Amino acid sequence: MDDQAEDWQALETFSFGDNPELAQELAELVVAGLKRATCWSVSEGELTHIGKRMVMLDGKGKPVAVVETVELTQRPFNEVDAQFAQDEGEGDRSLAYWRQAHRNYFTRRNGFAPDMMLWCERFRVIRLLKS
16 A cells, blocks of 8 residues: 555545445455455446545545555456456355345446446545544
8 A cells, every 4th residue: 555645625525336335345355355345337438547545535525545546447247257256355255146236236326237337446545534
């Protein structure tokens, strides 16, 4: 991790997931070093770019870490591979778990299709923030 004296308070904020409980769970996975990837539907737009830094919030909306996008690609849901599922760090980190959890998530959000296009992002933690 990089201890730059960057003014992180000026950065855009976000939280993972679509509810406070999931945001908390996923933030904890990032802090533990297990989650280094995420994805979202292309229909939501290009939410980041390589080199962009943002502040990840926990389930209570508190800043937890500064993360930086290091890879951003598009691929269909049904072409996400086991390595990406492992890098997402959720559940047992298997592709089967990833597919079921993300099918449920996208069904809740804006509809699911096996061939829906996703933005697949890998990121690194630049700095953990003390609350």
